[in-house]
Amino acid sequence: MQDVATRAGVSRALVSMAIRGMEGVSAESKALILDAAAELGYRHNAVAAQLAARHSKSLGFFLLDIYNEVFADIFTGLRTRAEARDTRVVLSVGQPSPEAERRHVDGLLTAQVGTVVFAGTMLPDEALEFIARTVPVVTVTRLVPGIDSVACDDYLGGDLATKHLLEAGHRSVAYFGPLAGGLYPDRRNGYRNAMEQAGLQPRVIDAELNQLDAARAATELLQSEHRPTAIFAHNDIMAIGVMEAAAELGLDIPKDLSVIGYDDTRVSRLHRVGLTSVNQQASRLGEIAGDLALRRMNEQGGVAQHTLLTPHLVARSTVGTVS
Amino acid sequence: MQDVATRAGVSRALVSMAIRGMEGVSAESKALILDAAAELGYRHNAVAAQLAARHSKSLGFFLLDIYNEVFADIFTGLRTRAEARDTRVVLSVGQPSPEAERRHVDGLLTAQVGTVVFAGTMLPDEALEFIARTVPVVTVTRLVPGIDSVACDDYLGGDLATKHLLEAGHRSVAYFGPLAGGLYPDRRNGYRNAMEQAGLQPRVIDAELNQLDAARAATELLQSEHRPTAIFAHNDIMAIGVMEAAAELGLDIPKDLSVIGYDDTRVSRLHRVGLTSVNQQASRLGEIAGDLALRRMNEQGGVAQHTLLTPHLVARSTVGTVS
């Protein structure tokens, strides 16, 4: 930096300001400095800059599962906002275990991010609140008390999906989803409520949040005595697992079994798949989370903001009618 | 850190060594220090640490497309290796434009990563070589002269796929892939060579590396006068685009059209899709890239290492026979 300053005939401080695009630098000085930097092949050292700045402007983003398109959509949405205010986003990709998740959060914190946004998390509310005492936190996809959150109305989504099945004449509808930790209960509750409203018995099947375990659970259920005529899965990945299991058993969808997923991912849209699903506006969720996080960088304190988007059902061809 | 040292009754230097698990600190001192750190809620500041260390041990990972599962697999493979040698990996997710890619690389470099591995890149060899003069570079999925690289034999993969089609009796086989930049020519060349060997006319269709553009190109080709009986696509995403276009046109796969993809991704394995594809051992690619990158952190210089894995074809149900 000193070399650049010397070459441009100015001080180091001015170089610093010019490079970061601060105001208070004359246009000609700035040009001189930028030229000198380019000629010298100078590269701004972000780590030194952050250390000197005494505060972090970088935004940590934790993403639960890199194989789940929803999180990619959320990331994409958030990135547009971060780029617009040119703040660096430090990505951390989760692994399916709570302890791994703690490690990743720790990594984000030692990387000195200014905020951390969780796109999906297996951490309980208390853990999140604890982290929030250190650094501003925003959660996406889940509303947690006292913490900035954005989500899509899962209860309504569950209601929508279930009623869609009910309207098609189904009476025996099972829900597939993870029970562990009681972390994402709303879709299940929406389902449960809709069933009970219709005077029907809810049937909740506990399965992990991945294709394989959903397939395992479905294989078991579909061979049981009272096989349901429809299954509502917690997300598309699990729904795909159910469909695979059904195919394996020689069951036709939607003739023998109807299936609804959640997330409206690319695979659900394929002609060959045509999975009816619930769209939760993932990229919009990401944008809002980005705005929230960016705001928190500047003004801490104040009351936590909760935003709830509205889901909509996308009907395709995995739901059949039952007389 | 000073507080921790005081509380543990030792010097700052010793705290630094204890926290990083270096040798040369007695077990009892270490225990004392770790306890003090925990009680004080001390968190190691990675940015200060890196600045003081005068060299970076973090590994930059650029991933071309977050929606392409292959890159996720590569990342996963690389991460296992990085974790084993506990080095932090700084992720950078690409956007479909070369200029965006340059920005991302720049971001990695100003973040002071010690190595950068490219999982897919649209940058020309020269640009990569230029970057390699600043920091050790390793490319995955593409072999570039003078730079550590790991890839799977694309030429052989192209050959495998084409011959599979030829053996099923196809004579009119088109290849779908990106021509721009001439960046990934081997699959195409493997195809071309296999066709010519069989005395057939290669038919290369230029399409961008995404589902939509593949679908657009396929819609056009499949309505043309001499419609091919089979299409070999550069990757599964494009193959899916072709299949969607075919479905839209009312063509049956594999009766009216055979399709082969590349990457053997999850979607290709679905019963309803059953896309014949070429597996390129993506996670293994990532592991090797990780090893290469880790090695380069310690010993720079020397000759670049190139590793070429062997692909294999996974036959499913999108290839039909032609008499």
Next chain:
DNA sequence: TTGTATGCGTTATCAT
């Protein structure tokens, strides 16, 4: 609009 001085939290060197 520009220059100077100070310190950010750590690592590494050297001494003990």
Next chain:
DNA sequence: ATGATAACGCATACAA
């Protein structure tokens, strides 16, 4: 095995 101290590359308050 442990302690003192000089960097690391930059941002920023303050003076000019």
